[in-house]
Amino acid sequence: KYVSVVNSGSSANLNAFMALTSPLLGDRRIKRGDEIITVAAGFPTTVTPAIQYGAVPVFVDVTIPQYNIDVTKLEEAYSDKTKAVMIAHTLGNPFDLSAVKEFCDKHNLWLVEDNCDALGSKYTINGEEKFTGTIGDIGTSSFYPPHHMTMGEGGAVYTNNALLNKCIRSFRDWGRDCVCPSGKDNLCGHRFDKQYGELPLGYDHKYVYSHFGYNLKATDMQTAVGCAQLEKFPSFVERRRHNFDRLRAALADIEDKVILPVPCDNSRPSWFGFLITVKEGIDRKAVVEYIENHGVQTRNLFAGNLIKHPCFDEMRATKEGYRVVGTLDNTDRIMRDTFWVGVYPGMTDEMIDYMAKTIKEAVNQ
Template sequence: MDPEILNLIKKHWPIQSLYGLPEKFVPGKTVIPYSGPVWNEEEIYEAIHTLLEGKWLTSGEKVREFERDFAAKVGQQHSVMTNSGSSANLLMVAALRSKRLYGFTDIAIVTPVAGFPTTVAPILQNGFTPLFVDIELKTLNLDLDQVEAKLTPKTKAIMFAHVLGNPPNMDRLMDLCRRRDLLFLEDTCDALGSSWAGTPLGGFGVMSTCSFYPAHHITTAEGGTVSTSNPDIEKVVRSLCWWGRDCYCVGKANLLENGTCGHRFDKWLPELPDLTIDHKYVFTEIGYNLKPLDLQGAIGVAQLKKLDWIHKQRKAHYEGYRAFFSRYPDLFRIAEPHPKADVSWFGFPVTVTTNRFTKDELTRFLEAAKVQTRNYFAGNLLFHPAYSHLGNPHDYPNAVTVTKSTFFLGVSPNLTAEQMEYVKAKLSEFIAAR
């Protein structure tokens, strides 16, 4: 590290408006964010250093390094970094269409009706049919009984996000995928660091995705990954991400005279057997450009080193809220992890089950007290204008319930003990007044 740059960064750290880390917590005045980046000088340094070095602006060696580190973290052989988690989901589903892989054109993909929209949007964007199932109220995860009951011969895959980091019964799910010959597309955007019986989430799917948006476990500002242990899938996903090109040189391999393939300039087009062309301009997929910047890779490398600590903090904060909310079983339902799951919580989900007050009243009270809360994302997607033509939301009663009655509190590592005590005191005050 260049000490001069580092000292300058330290002088300006923390950048308060951007990261919301004021020096002193003033109860009722300071906003308690539901999440936020866990960055220090290292991330800023890595970003600046990558720019100053100037070798790679778009995806280069730092993205390559991050991809290697990330794949190892989730127990897959390969990762392709993207510019967002939504892009990663889009690529994961688009890969199913590739002539080099499955060549699917008209299939159904089972998916829960409640959650984040870009877990479902790629199914529609690729011309496939979402086969919706309801969720279970206990964990908010998809209802596996309904999955079994609804499968059709057209159903080739199952795609869902582990809800706020908490997986469904993965033994049952993987058994179901094997028995019914389903590809598992694993959205791990909210679950980095969680595991099931020692296997990291993100390591179960034939492909898995992650997001590095600032609210997530680690952040590269924007960013995502598709991970897989199948090298053919990796090639297709990278190609789709990189304009559809056939060339699979990554990072400094791009500088090799003859490329990774060893014959960069060759007779690549069968219909033009005499023409020598550059492999970089041979297109095997109908692709996009969803690549990240190299500085995102650099930040990601620094972030991954903090993941174990982030996991411990998120878990400890979950436990803190669990101890509080379990005192009120008549008022709230909270999500408990399966005994085989070690959960890196994205948030602390709470469902209001009483009629003494509504979720809306409680969250408005908390927001007025400067405690940020969040809905369980879209809730039931069929209530939303973009998705309403796809079915009747009321056919999925549990998803209706969570839309009305579920919210989550933040368990970010940035949450201090003092702030958590304040949130609990505010909750007690609200409950006592009802």
């Protein structure tokens, strides 16, 4: 029902998380020291807002070849401090929304879907197919140039909850209490006649601040680009699916040497990329170097294992500020053995076939 456009996907995640810290949410508000269940195998800005605020990320391992959260570990991750689950649909492959939503409902937790890499993905829950990002309490999107659609730079935060929307808008727009859009004044008719905090009676509501907010807005020019992109978006998604399917079929004969990606049950992914994990005896570094040297770009699965990065050095040393559930064996394997290639809709079948040929040569060298 409600969408707030912002200036990036990372800002969208920041905006979504901070909305859950609002005093307006009462007992469900996230406070410093509360825990957020997430994964370490992904992009850092799914986790960064929680750490910067002073909440505690609780890291759960993922499954291969879906590369999403291992839902069998959710109950083990839960504690009396848990307030939310905030995870991404990895490269367009939806996580097990049925299991995660059931877990969140059972424990009265917020669910934030980082949908930045999955715009257009669908998931069937309770017999109804829905877009990812619309099943949890809040969804986020990114419109960075390589993503499913672009505004040059941009993002969005969306929810069906009117109170959450109020919090999202406030944090996006400097923390102000007024909900009037820019250029509009006194839509409520009470701009100068109410009492707020310890301010004088009638203090201009346009300059009353109920949160410590940011300026995360996008420009009109960016949103104009986004509107034009929306018209083309369905064809982008279909081409990404076509490219993914063609590449997967072409690589089927090397499954003795690599693990190919598998969609989550009950899902119809809008693929952002094609993940490949090399099996024992295959050196990812050598494979990636060969592919790159033959004109095909590759990427790691973002942070691989975020906990291993320099930003965690102090936290690892003090063993404070985060928690790990069990082991992160698959996360570590992804860090060592996984890479991905694109399925950008502008690629032709000939380009996809060349990519497949190059990957097979790299694995068999």
